Amino acid sequence: MNRAQGQFSDLSHLVLPRSIALIGASDRADSVGGRTLDNLLAHSSYQGKLHLVNPTRSQVRGMACHPSVKDVGTPVDVAIVAVKADSVLPALEESAALGTKFAMVLTSGFGEVGEEGRRAEARMAELARSSGMRIYGPNCPGLNNINARLGMTFSPAYRFDQMPGPIGLATQGGGMGRTIIQAMARGIGTGLWFSAGNEVDLEVSDFVHYMATADDIKVIATTLEGVRNGPRFLEACQHAARHGKPIVAMKIGKSEYGMKAAQSHTAAITGSAEVNSAVFRELGVTEVEDVDELVDVAALLARGLPTGREKVAVFCYSGGTAALAADKVGQAGLELASFTDATTATLQSQLPPYAAISNPVDTTAVVLTDPEIGYASLKAVAQDPNVGAVIYPIPFDYGEVTTTAARSAVRVQQEVDKPIVMVWMSDKLGDGYPVLVEGGIVPARSVENAVKAVQRYLERGAWQSSHDAAWRPGALAGKPEVAHMGDSQPTPVREHEAKARLKSAGIRVPRSRFVAQQQDVAKAFSELEAPVVAIKIVSPTITHKSDVGGVLLGIRTADAAVAAFEEMMRTVAQAAPGHALEGVLLEEMLEGPFAEVVIGVHRDPVFGHVCTFGLGGIAIELFKDVSRRLLPLTPQRARAMVEETRCVRLLKGFRGKPATDIDALVDALVSVSTLVTTTPGIEELEINPLAVLPQGGGVVALDAVLNLGNDKQ
Numbered sequence: 001m002n003r004a005q006g007q008f009s010d011l012s013h014l015v016l017p018r019s020i021a022l023i024g025a026s027d028r029a030d031s032v033g034g035r036t037l038d039n040l041l042a043h044s045s046y047q048g049k050l051h052l053v054n055p056t057r058s059q060v061r062g063m064a065c066h067p068s069v070k071d072v073g074t075p076v077d078v079a080i081v082a083v084k085a086d087s088v089l090p091a092l093e094e095s096a097a098l099g100t101k102f103a104m105v106l107t108s109g110f111g112e113v114g115e116e117g118r119r120a121e122a123r124m125a126e127l128a129r130s131s132g133m134r135i136y137g138p139n140c141p142g143l144n145n146i147n148a149r150l151g152m153t154f155s156p157a158y159r160f161d162q163m164p165g166p167i168g169l170a171t172q173g174g175g176m177g178r179t180i181i182q183a184m185a186r187g188i189g190t191g192l193w194f195s196a197g198n199e200v201d202l203e204v205s206d207f208v209h210y211m212a213t214a215d216d217i218k219v220i221a222t223t224l225e226g227v228r229n230g231p232r233f234l235e236a237c238q239h240a241a242r243h244g245k246p247i248v249a250m251k252i253g254k255s256e257y258g259m260k261a262a263q264s265h266t267a268a269i270t271g272s273a274e275v276n277s278a279v280f281r282e283l284g285v286t287e288v289e290d291v292d293e294l295v296d297v298a299a300l301l302a303r304g305l306p307t308g309r310e311k312v313a314v315f316c317y318s319g320g321t322a323a324l325a326a327d328k329v330g331q332a333g334l335e336l337a338s339f340t341d342a343t344t345a346t347l348q349s350q351l352p353p354y355a356a357i358s359n360p361v362d363t364t365a366v367v368l369t370d371p372e373i374g375y376a377s378l379k380a381v382a383q384d385p386n387v388g389a390v391i392y393p394i395p396f397d398y399g400e401v402t403t404t405a406a407r408s409a410v411r412v413q414q415e416v417d418k419p420i421v422m423v424w425m426s427d428k429l430g431d432g433y434p435v436l437v438e439g440g441i442v443p444a445r446s447v448e449n450a451v452k453a454v455q456r457y458l459e460r461g462a463w464q465s466s467h468d469a470a471w472r473p474g475a476l477a478g479k480p481e482v483a484h485m486g487d488s489q490p491t492p493v494r495e496h497e498a499k500a501r502l503k504s505a506g507i508r509v510p511r512s513r514f515v516a517q518q519q520d521v522a523k524a525f526s527e528l529e530a531p532v533v534a535i536k537i538v539s540p541t542i543t544h545k546s547d548v549g550g551v552l553l554g555i556r557t558a559d560a561a562v563a564a565f566e567e568m569m570r571t572v573a574q575a576a577p578g579h580a581l582e583g584v585l586l587e588e589m590l591e592g593p594f595a596e597v598v599i600g601v602h603r604d605p606v607f608g609h610v611c612t613f614g615l616g617g618i619a620i621e622l623f624k625d626v627s628r629r630l631l632p633l634t635p636q637r638a639r640a641m642v643e644e645t646r647c648v649r650l651l652k653g654f655r656g657k658p659a660t661d662i663d664a665l666v667d668a669l670v671s672v673s674t675l676v677t678t679t680p681g682i683e684e685l686e687i688n689p690l691a692v693l694p695q696g697g698g699v700v701a702l703d704a705v706l707n708l709g710n711d712k713q
Contacts, residue, residue, distance in 0.1 A: 008236070009134055009202075011210040014102045015192065016148055017077035018048045021069050021100070023091045024082035025052035025060045032106055032154045033082040036142070037061065039151040043159040046150050051076065068094055075099030080142070080152055085109035088138065089123060096131035102202075105138035106154055111198045112139055121200045128201040140197025141174035144181070147191035147216045157182075165189020166302045168217035170207035172196050176223045176252075176291070183295040187437035188302065191216055203228055205236040208247065212240035219301045220247045221294055227276070230606035231475045234630075237283040238476075242469065246301045246460055247285045250294050251276050275604050278628035282473075284463040286456050292445065296453035299442035301460065303419050308462025310388020311337035312454060313381050314360035317367050317374075317405070321395040321425070321447070322360040328451040329391070334458065336360070337386040346380040367408075368401035375408040382416040389454055393423040393447050397430030406432035410439030419457075423450045468637070473630040474677050475608035490683040490707035492540050496585050498706035502687070505675040507668050509701045510590060514538060516583035521565045522558040530588035532556055535564045537572050538582045543705055548575035553589065561586065590700055595651055595660050596689035599669060601631065601676050603683050609676055613669065615647040616689030633673035638666045651692060660692040664699045681709040 022040070026033035037060065040046055051072045052065045059065055066072055069079060069091065079095040081088055081103055088107050095103050105124075110117035121138070128135045136143065142153030146165075151158040155178070163184035171177035174195045181190045192214070194207040204222055211217045220240060227233045240247055251273065280287045286301075288294045312334050316322040329336060336359045339347075347357040350373050356362035361381060367374030382390050392409055394402060406422075413420045422436050424443040436443045444450035493501075499509040513524035525533060537550030545551050549571035552564045565584055572581060596616030604610050611633060614626035627641040642648055642662060653659035668690060676682045684707040691700045 008206060008209045008232075011102075011202075011206065013077040014104075014134070014136065014143070015145055015210070015214075016150065017102075019051070019074075019076040019078075020046070020048060020152070021051040021053055021072055021076045021079045021095070022082065023053040023069050023079055023095070025054050025057075025065060026082075027057075027060055031082075035154040035156060036080060036082050036106065036152070039153055039155070039158050043162075044150045045148070048077075069100075070094045070098055072098060075101070077101050078152065079103045081105045081107060081137075082154065083107060085117075085120075089120060089127075092124060092127055092133075092135065096127055096133045100133050102134050102136060104136040104140075104142060104152060105197075105200075106140060106142055107137075108139040108197075110138045111200070121198060124200045135201035136194075137197040138200060140195050141177075142195065144193040145191075146181075146189065146193070163189035165191045166216070166218035167191060167298050168207075168211035168214060168220050169193040170196065170204045170211070170220065170222045172199065172204060172225050173223065173252075179291050180221060180223075180295060183291075183299075183442075185437070186295065186299075187440050187442045188295065188299040190221075199228055203232070205229060205232040208233075209236040209239050212236070212243045212245045217245070219298045220245055221249075221298045222247065223250045223252060223294075224276075225252045227606050230604070230608060231473075234279070234283065234473050234476055234607065237285055238472070241284050241467070244305065244464075246305065247283075248288060248294055248298045248301065248456075249280060249285050250288050250290065251280075272604065275607060275610055275628065278610065279607050279630060281463075282630055284460065284467060286460050288456065292449055293452060293456070295442070296444050296449055297456045300419055300421065300453050300457045304417070305464065306388065306458055306461030308458050308460070308465055310458055310461070311335045311386055313337050313339075313384070313387045313390045315363070315378055315381050315390055315392045316360065316395070317363045317365055318393075318395045319356065319362040319364075321393045322356070322362045325391055325393055325423075325447050325451065326360040328447050329454075332451050332455040334451070334455060337384065337388070339381070339384050340386060343380050343384040347377055350377045350380070367405060368398060371404040371408055374405055375411055378408060378420075379412045379416065382412055382418055382420060387418065389418060389457070390420045391423065391447075391450050391454065392420055393425055393450070394432065394443075395425045397426045397428045397432065399430060402430055403432040403435055406435040406439075410435060410441060413439065413441060419454075421450045421454060423447050468634065471634060471637070473608065474632050475630070490709055492543065493706040493708060494538055494540060494582070495536065495704055496538070498685075498704040499701060501675065501679075501706065502672075502701050502704055505671045507671050507687075507701050508698055509704075510588045512585055512587040514583060514585055515565070518562060518565050518569075521562045521584070521586070524586050525555075525558040525561040528586060528588055532589040532591065533561060534587050534589050535561060535568060536585045536587065537568055538585050539572075539576075539579050540582070541579045542572070542576055548572050550576075555586075590691050590702065592693070592697075593658060594691040594693045594697075594700075596702075597647070597651075597665065597692055598626075598686065598688040599672050599690055600686040600688065601672060601682070601684065609682075611641070611669065611673060613641045614645060615650070619647075620688070631673050632677045633670050635666055635670055638669035638673070641669065642666065658694040661695050661697050661699065662692070664697075665690075665692050668699045668701075683707045683709050 024033035028034045053069050054065045055067045057065045079100045111121045161181045167190040169190050177195050211220045314325040355364050422441045422443040503509050515524045533555040535552045555561050598616050598620050600612040609631040614620040625646045627644045651660045686705040687701045
């Protein structure tokens with residue numbers, strides 16, 4: 001349904017069209033066409049040409065009305081379609097024939113309601129492909145270019161929500177976007193809002209790509225129910241990163257309940273929450289959990305981009321509140337700054353002797369009675385060279401004295417080029433609250449929210465300073481791993497064949513022999529010349545061999561191996577009836593100390609191949625201590641995967657245990673990545689466990705699962 005990755009249209013004439021045709025213009029104030037016309041005429045500052053289309057009227061609101069869009073006679077930049085669902089396709093066909101650049105379908109009743117609607121959307125998508133006319137929607141509230149005061153929308157709230165600002169917003173649903181727009185009540189404006197609806201053609205990725213280079217947008221915010229085209233999303237986010245434009249995203253549909261709601265809302269593909277989050281981290285997209293957090297983080301990033309190394313100061317006139325804020329800073333893994341001697345001396349000279357002048361700062365109530373002391377002490381803290389951000393909670397409303405404190409904070413923020421993150425904690429919004437709002441500070445509503453916003457802010461800075469700008473996900477290279485298998489089932493590869501592929505990729509595997517008949521077991525055992533042997537069932541359809549009695553360990557003699565063969569074939573046949581049992585694999589057992597880890601790769605249907613790393617055996621399922629990356633892996637990215645897990649402490653040696661060969665582990669991760677990205681058709685590859693030996697000993701793949709696409713053997 002979507003265009004290929006890399007083909008992004010210029011949306012400038014969608015965002016600010018020179019000519020608009022409103023198809024379905026109406027005098028009825030409560031109709032979609034009537035409300036849209038009212039927003040264009042009465043509540044916008046649109047200077048371009050406006051053509052009205054309605055087959056039943058010669059005039060609407062005193063303006064001439066065409067019976068059909070083809071009667072406009074000249075191509076238009078945007079056709080806004082506000083007619084009933086059964087009239088949408090004819091209107092789009094006529095718009096395309098006219099040479100229209102963009103068609104915006106406000107009408108609902110398509111893919112979100114059933115199969116008939118999905119068929120109509122498929123025809124829309126084909127029309128967009130064949131004609132070159134890009135389609136926005138359907139089932140959307142329109143487009144709000146608030147910085148240009150242009151509302152191509154039927155929303156009655158548009159006339160009230162017109163605060164320009166540095167935030168650019170791309171959403172799939174309409175209601176959530178309006179919530180974010182109305183954060184203007186906290187002092188931050190959303191200058192541009194795309195609401196994509198069912199994304200039959202244009203999608204969130206297109207809007208992110210456009211805003212990456214829009215001069216009036218400093219931060220891109222998005223809410224996503226699903227990503228329809230993974231490669232396009234990856235390219236759009238990388239485009240934003242190359243231009244230093246931060247993205248803040250809220251993904252809806254992480255739980256089973258959320259996924260069902262998202263699918264019924266816009267028929268979106270929600271995808272795996274874990275994979276989505278991993279992809280966001282890779283791309284430098286700041287993921288948030290709710291609307292409050294999205295607004296707090298976007299507003300903070302709009303003030304400027306951090307390095308990620310900044311330390312925090314807490315400034316307050318309530319000792320208990322200062323302690324709470326410092327505690328939250330510590331829980332978030334942030335670091336309180338140590339003041340310079342000069343700052344400490346300044347605070348000592350300004351504040352009473354019973355004030356706390358180390359970080360966190362408790363000024364006591366003196367700042368409420370003497371506003372100049374509040375201003376001077378806050379400025380001293382904010383100007384300290386060791387301080388990168390100041391968190392300033394206002395715990396209660398004290399009328400005029402609190403208002404004075406808010407004025408001091410705004411004054412300091414205007415004079416200091418560091419973020420002062422204000423927190424208005426009281427449910428009573430006194431006169432000091434609008435002072436902060438009008439000063440553009442965007443107060444958080446809780447200490448936890450403020451600290452979380454600072455944490456996300458610094459994480460974005462750390463990513464910016466450490467990411468590899470030259471790296472590109474494999475999905476963007478048009479390689480075979482991004483092909484979709486549809487409903488076909490992958491073909492499993494036998495363990496010894498999978499290990500042969502690993503060995504060819506440079507990953508050490510145990511010596512082994514495949515045996516199909518019991519009479520060949522003794523000979524195979526002798527050929528191995530191993531002191532201890534493991535015997536495993538060989539079946540193309542049994543993945544978890546130990547669950548059905550398909551693994552026996554510690555075999556030390558040929559006679560024991562022969563007996564193990566007979567026992568295993570009988571046991572597995574009873575435990576897993578119907579599976580083809582082809583024989584057994586005799587494999588040397590690894591002796592000596594080693595740590596067990598997992599390296600797994602699977603093809604995500606949206607983003608392509610994803611690598612997962614974590615502790616081996618059942619521990620990966622029990623503790624879920626894993627890291628994930630898109631392929632291909634570089635040595636730097638592979639090492640980062642290992643370092644960000646908690647189990648890295650075990651690998652480095654914990655409580656007397658020997659340190660393991662992490663360098664060899666990193667090499668194995670890169671080798672697996674190379675194998676997958678250069679071998680067509682790999683759906684899944686898992687090494688579980690991979691034995692990581694003590695330093696210098698390397699790694700050994702003790703077990704391997706490989707599944708291939710049916711068309712790529």
